[in-house]
Amino acid sequence: MREKNIFYNVLRNETSLTEIFCNLLQYKVFRDLFLEMVNEKRKALGIEEFNLYAAKYQNFSTEVDLNSNDEEKNSKKGRADLIFAYRNEMEYIFELKIETYTNLTDNQPKSYLKYLQADSESKADQRLFFILPKGYLHKNEIVNIWEDTTKYSKKNIECQFLYWEDILDRIKKKELHRFNPYIHDFCAIMDYRWFYYENIKFSQQEVELIKEEDKMTKNRKVPELMMKLLKIVDEVAGKLIVNNRIKEQTSTYYGYYLLKEYAENKIPKNWDVWFGVDYEMWKKGNSPLTVQINSDDLDEDEKIKKIDGIKEYLYEDNETTTNYFEFNIDELNDDENNIIKQFEKNICEVLKKIEKVHTD
Numbered sequence: 001m002r003e004k005n006i007f008y009n010v011l012r013n014e015t016s017l018t019e020i021f022c023n024l025l026q027y028k029v030f031r032d033l034f035l036e037m038v039n040e041k042r043k044a045l046g047i048e049e050f051n052l053y054a055a056k057y058q059n060f061s062t063e064v065d066l067n068s069n070d071e072e073k074n075s076k077k078g079r080a081d082l083i084f085a086y087r088n089e090m091e092y093i094f095e096l097k098i099e100t101y102t103n104l105t106d107n108q109p110k111s112y113l114k115y116l117q118a119d120s121e122s123k124a125d126q127r128l129f130f131i132l133p134k135g136y137l138h139k140n141e142i143v144n145i146w147e148d149t150t151k152y153s154k155k156n157i158e159c160q161f162l163y164w165e166d167i168l169d170r171i172k173k174k175e176l177h178r179f180n181p182y183i184h185d186f187c188a189i190m191d192y193r194w195f196y197y198e199n200i201k202f203s204q205q206e207v208e209l210i211k212e213e214d215k216m217t218k219n220r221k222v223p224e225l226m227m228k229l230l231k232i233v234d235e236v237a238g239k240l241i242v243n244n245r246i247k248e249q250t251s252t253y254y255g256y257y258l259l260k261e262y263a264e265n266k267i268p269k270n271w272d273v274w275f276g277v278d279y280e281m282w283k284k285g286n287s288p289l290t291v292q293i294n295s296d297d298l299d300e301d302e303k304i305k306k307i308d309g310i311k312e313y314l315y316e317d318n319e320t321t322t323n324y325f326e327f328n329i330d331e332l333n334d335d336e337n338n339i340i341k342q343f344e345k346n347i348c349e350v351l352k353k354i355e356k357v358h359t360d
Helices: 012-024 027-043 111-121 139-148 154-158 163-173 181-195 203-212 221-241 279-283 298-304 339-359
Strands: 060-067 076-086 091-094 129-131 161-163 253-257 272-278 287-296 309-316 321-328
Touching: 012 076, 012 091, 012 181, 027 139, 027 161, 027 163, 060 111, 076 111, 091 111, 111 129, 111 139, 129 154, 139 154, 154 321, 161 163, 163 181, 203 221, 221 272, 221 287, 221 339, 253 279, 272 279, 272 309, 272 339, 287 298, 287 339, 298 339
Parallel strands: 091 129, 129 161
Antiparallel strands: 060 076, 076 091, 253 272, 272 287, 287 321, 309 321
16 A cells, blocks of 8 residues: 555544645545535535535635634634635535544534634524544534534534545546546545455354354364454454554464554553454353453552443453453344444444543
8 A cells, every 4th residue: 555555654634634635625526526515415405505616726724723703802613624715705614524433622513603603694504514434423412512502403414414435435436536646545545544344254154163162173164264353353453543553462362452542542541452352262152352451550440340331351371350342243243234344333432431431
C-alpha cells in the first residue's frame, strides 16, 4: 500500500480526513457528486436544492472557529470541520466522523445549531450535516440532543446524515476513481483503513472443531481454521490503533495490545487492553476470540472487575488471573454479519464499558 497510495500514513484520523476531503472538492466531478448527495437529502425535506454551478471550491473551508454572535463575550461554539458558504454567504456546517467510537464534543450538535440560528434567519436544522460511518456508536445521542434542542423531528434529522460507505459506493458506481488518481487513492486508503472487511466464514465442521478440542488433532482442516482465526485478529488490528502493530505471540496466545492513547484516551494509562486468541482459555471451552483488560495496580484492577459483563479467568500453569470478554463464534459467524467487522465492533463496545466505569 505504501508504494501505491499517496495518502498512506497521511490519512489516519478525522483531522487529516477533513483536509483531504476538502482538497478533493476542487475537482468539480467530486464536488458535484458530494453536493448531489446533499441535494437528495434536501429534496426529501422538500427544500430548495443547491445549484451546482453556483458552488465553487472557494466556498469551502476547514477547521473554522465558530465565534459567538450573541451577547456572550469571548464565547465560542466549537470548531466546525467543514463549512460550505453557499453563494458566498449562507453557511452550512459538515461535521466529519470516521471512527465508529469517536465521542461527540460538548458543542455537537447543540452549539453548532445555536451558531447557525444566530448567523441567519434560515432554519439552522437544515444547515447542519454529519458525515458518519454506518454503525457510529453515538448517532442516537446526536439525534436526542438535536431533538431536545430545536424540536426538529427525528425523521427530518435523519436527512441531515450522510454516510461514508454511501459516498464511496457512489464514487465507484460513477467510476470517478478510474479517471482521477487522487480520488482513486482516497477510496483505496479509506477502504484499507476503515471500510474493507474480508469476508471470512467458518464452515459448520470448523465451528464444531472450535467447540471440540479432541477432534482437532485428527483433522487436516485445523491449519485452515487457525489461519482464519489469526487472519481475523490481524485484520482487526489493521482497523484499530495497536501498539506499533507489534504482534504478541507465544505458545499460549496471539494478539495485540491497544495503544494507551487509543480512541481519544478511552483507555486509562495504567490499564492494558489486549485482544486476540488465547489458546489456554480456548482449550478450557471458552471462545478463542477474547478481549482482556488488566492493570498492575490492585485498586485499578478492582475497577476493571466492575465492568459490566466482564469475567475472570484463572490460568492453571502459573495461577495468574485475567479479566476478559469472550465472543461466541456461532454469534459472530452468521450470514448477516462480517466476522471481522463484528469483532471490531465488539472491541469498541468494550471500550465504551471501560469509559463508563473509569468516569463514574
